[in-house]
Amino acid sequence: MSRQRWVMDLGNTRLKIAPLDLDGRVGEAIALEHRGADLAALAARLPPRMEVAYLASVADEGLRVALLDLLAARCQRISLARTQRRWGELRIAYADPARLGVDRFLAMIAAHDHARGTHPGTPVLVCGVGTALTLDLIDAEARHVGGRIAPSPTLMRQALNQQVAQLPPSGGRYVDFAVDTPDALVSGCVGAALGLIERSLADAQTRLGAAPILYLHGGGGEELRALLRQARWSPRLVLDGLAQWAAIEKPA
Template sequence: MRLLADLGNTRLKCALADGRKLVATWAGSHAQAGFLDDLQGWLAGEAAMIGETWLASVAREEVTAAVAARLESIGPSPRRARVSAQALGVTVGYERVDELGVDRWLALLAARARGLGPCIVASVGSALTIDALLADGRHLGGLIAPTPDAMREALYARAPALPRARGEIAAFATGTASGIESGCLLASIALIERSAARLADHAGARVARVLSGGGAQPLRPWLDEHRFLPDLVLEGLALWAQATLLPGD
């Protein structure tokens, strides 16, 4: 069985995969005390089932090295996923392929394998990322923006007198706390919806909205019809691992 690890800027998510099927998962924030020990404890319980390890990371190199060392402690050295210009029917649209985060790339591979194109793949993590994928697998490019949480913190930093109480989400808020809460969240919704509309114009077809990431849940009630696929990066990593190990690949 494969151990898959998706290491982001703030969180690590792991899964055991039987082919493409994810059968066990674990997640934690690498900013929290005891993170590596918690990871080690989970790994120790699953070690007997792990045959190989695959790692996708956008984290700082020192964090990546520390996590890789723990992964290696229970089995073979992890194999790192790297972005390639063309893979599994996806053609990257970035002028410099190495600038596209490996997590976004893996999510695109998974979306393509699910037959979701044309689609907008939006992920809410340390940042809000949005990628446009056509039905034929062409990636048109994407956007990077602050998450609602990051918007609020930036606003508080610029205007310390603002109330930090959490408000209610409303189309038109009737108080300052709710105005901040609503403005920051609905700004993200507007960006996703605008991206979907522009892709629909380009593709001349209905566009699917795909939502992923650890911070996605608060957006869901306000986003038009969409697919919520929280394990999309791990799905893509499972696909990439499987394809990489095929004879002749």
């Protein structure tokens, strides 16, 4: 269809896009790798005509502008999502909301909304695993307590490989105690991420007096999903939050 509304999440590695149905729900999403990719090849995979594109971007300015140029040729309107101090009940802890990544903001919107519908009054810990690993805690009163940022397991592997070439940037499997280097790298890097998440869950329970619901999303979340059995796997969390933005956002 030529007149559709689309939500788009431009991260540091991938562009995730999905259509919105007539009720504002997110349809089937696809992820397009853009790191090192030819923008012409990326353009060929975008819808040829769109009524509105709702875009959330944490990518560098050059890539964001390049994507906006591609969208301008095929969209009637483009709307850029931005972090706000308040969204409904949700209140952001940052003194300057613009310094909080819009992907984290949108993921919190969606996670809080889902938890409110299933477990009202329960704190939420949102964990995104992309280039970075991010954690954001929301208390039972919908106040954003704050967050943490660390390298993702993938970025840890890449950084080690750049400094020590004989350490492979990929391969191996997670085990408790590895007996070869690829497995030891996976176990160490994934184990570091698990340790931060589990410590954050424990700190949240101590601070708030209740165990938070853990929401896990992001391209690197699949690697951690099986090891965090209590986590609610929500791969479209940012797009779901962007759909909520789209439902309320008005044209300028």
